[in-house]
Amino acid sequence: MTMRVKMSKINKGKEDVERSEWMFKNSISIIILVFMLFLAACSDENEATSNDDQSNKEDAEVAAEEEKESIVDQMETVIQVETREDMKKQQGGTLATDITLKMELEDSTEEQLNTEIIKELKAEFKKITEETQDPTEIYKGFIYLLGSHHYKDVIKKAEEFEPNFEEPFLPDPGKSEEEVKNEPEKGKAIILLDASSSMLLSVDNKVKMDIAKEAVERFADAIGQDNEVSLVVYGHKGSEADADKELSCNGIEEIYPMGDYEAAAFEESLSTFESKGYTPLAGAIKKAADMSQDFNENVTVYIVSDGVETCDGDPVKEAKNFVKDSEDRTVNIIGFHVDQNAADQLKQVSEAGNGEYYSAESADDIKTTIEKAWLPSSIDLAWAFTKAPDSWEKLAEYERFDENLNQIKDIIQKEKERYDEALQILRDEELVEQEVTDDIRELIYERYNKMMDLMRDFRTEKIDEIDGRAKEIRDRVDKWTEEMRKRKEERGDMF
Structure with a gap:
């Protein structure tokens, strides 16, 4: 009886040990399984994140590409010149920023476009002509790339010109x-x-x-x-x-x-x-x-x-x-x-x-x-007309204004010469048909002639201003002379 009891306890102990070992193994398996599931989940998450990042990057590039204006769109800022104010508003070409006013005014027969500008110009012309073959749009590109930056300053200086006649000495009780x-x-x-x-x-x-x-x-x-x-x-x-x-x-x-x-x-x-x-x-x-x-x-x-x-x-x-x-x-x-x-x-x-x-x-x-x-004596009054500006003095003022006006005309001429050089490059690169280059050449001349016409009108305007100022002085001198003659007659002085 005792022996049987002992055996029974021994068997029970073995069973407990085996059960414990089994439970331990099961626990390890469960832990390994959970860990593997965790790793798999992380991998899936990283892959998803990576895919999301790549997708976002591609979306951003697409958006940036969509937002980027074409060069033809950028050229819409170019102003068509109809007035002197339009000339003053010209922003200047993106490839002409290093062209100084001194360079614009130099009397030179050399070509204006250097090697670096020509290289950039070819690249820009290629972009433009890939987008459009319209002569007007391509000519806008000429202005957008090579237009002068200096119209505003030189025109403003010329507009501020005022006649500078000597003020006559008129001891006149009737002065304004x-x-x-x-x-x-x-x-x-x-x-x-x-x-x-x-x-x-x-x-x-x-x-x-x-x-x-x-x-x-x-x-x-x-x-x-x-x-x-x-x-x-x-x-x-x-x-x-x-x-x-x-x-x-x-x-x-x-x-x-x-x-x-x-x-x-x-x-x-x-x-x-x-x-x-x-x-x-x-x-x-x-x-x-x-x-x-x-x-x-x-x-x-x-x-x-x-x-x-x-x-x-x-x-x-x-x-x-x-x-x-x-x-x-x-x-x-x-x-x-x-x-x-x-x-x-x-x-x-x-x-x-x-x-x-x-x-x-x-x-x-x-x-x-x-x-x-x-x-004033009668002789003084007889020569009083010399107090007003004469033809030579007016001519001197015309010439003084022309010095300012000629600077504007020089810039117009230099700008046209750059456009002529650019047109030759466009032709040499065979980026457009001959008919297109002919149309562009015509647009170049139309703009040049329009600007020169505006300058002629400007000169007429200033000549009228100079003449008007001279006439105003002459009218005052004549009025003063007449009044002084009357005063002398009233006093009985004929000398």
């Missing part, structure tokens, strides 16, 4: 605001009027002071067109008595303050004084110097006097001091009915002041002196 605006900055004029007692004497049955006032008023009206004006009187204080000498010699007064000439105000200032006392000529010149010490403009002193210094001053010294620091200052004098002694002194004063001395013996003389010295 625009004309006055464009004139040089006004100078300053100081009129020193002698109102000493000697001006109470008569000349031609009229009081010298009254004659002088009328003359000064006309004078101020003339010089006031191009200068600010001031009126200073001296000798109008006190009397010629010894007791009043100090008062009279110090009585120097600005009665019309420096500023633009206004006829009514100036005439009113002349009515505020009478002739009375001594002649402080030196003091009056010093007064002008003190008034103008801060002026930066030209300053001119005009003195109307009938006598010598009587206040112990030195008018020659004061005149020298007035002009010593500036070449833009002068002292001019009209000696009205003076004796030889006074004339000599007044001449010395004007010379010291780098100015002029004028003698007036009568009422007519002082009027004529002012007219001749500071208003």
Whole structure:
């Protein structure tokens, strides 16, 4: 019994071991199977991914090819020239980027297309002719590849040309605001009027002071067109008595303050004084110097006097001091009915002041002196037409514009020469039929002639502008001449 039990346990143990071994083997098999299935799945996934990548790459290449424009499509940006603005809009050829403006303007008979450009041109022509045999489309390729980059700059420069005629000097009270605006900055004029007692004497049955006032008023009206004006009187204080000498010699007064000439105000200032006392000529010149010490403009002193210094001053010294620091200052004098002694002194004063001395013996003389010295004479008016541009001056402006215009025409010519060379290449490569090259040659000439016609129209436009500017100046000169003649007739001056 015991033996049987033992055997039974032994058999049971063997069975357990065998069962365990079987289960272990089964587990290993299952693991290997699962691993192999995993590897197979990974392989399938990689293959699928690879196939997807290849498919995506092919799709991308197809898409890129579809998106890429043909060269004929790119040539649609070429502008057909109908106006000058069209020329300015030309983008320039893709093979002409290295052609400088200097090269376009050079006077050369050599061929413009170098070996490298010719090589690229042949390749591009092959692409174009593979897509189309239409002459118009192929000619667009000429412009797309070889057109000039420089039209915009040179045309703009020519368009900005303006006539450059010298502006005439016309001291005209009728000038327009625009004309006055464009004139040089006004100078300053100081009129020193002698109102000493000697001006109470008569000349031609009229009081010298009254004659002088009328003359000064006309004078101020003339010089006031191009200068600010001031009126200073001296000798109008006190009397010629010894007791009043100090008062009279110090009585120097600005009665019309420096500023633009206004006829009514100036005439009113002349009515505020009478002739009375001594002649402080030196003091009056010093007064002008003190008034103008801060002026930066030209300053001119005009003195109307009938006598010598009587206040112990030195008018020659004061005149020298007035002009010593500036070449833009002068002292001019009209000696009205003076004796030889006074004339000599007044001449010395004007010379010291780098100015002029004028003698007036009568009422007519002082009027004529002012007219001749500071208003145009009849002879001046007769030659006034020379102030306007003449035919030679206009011709010079035509030629100056043509220098700009010829640059544009040179570029047109050089561009055409490149097209002619390109046409020969197209023919030599036998990429098109003879009939097509003939049509392209005709298109080249049509474009060239159109551009040259535009340049002729452009020149006509500028010539009209130059002539118009010259006529505008001439019209102003004629108007000024007529007005000045009327003024002289009104004053009875026929000289």
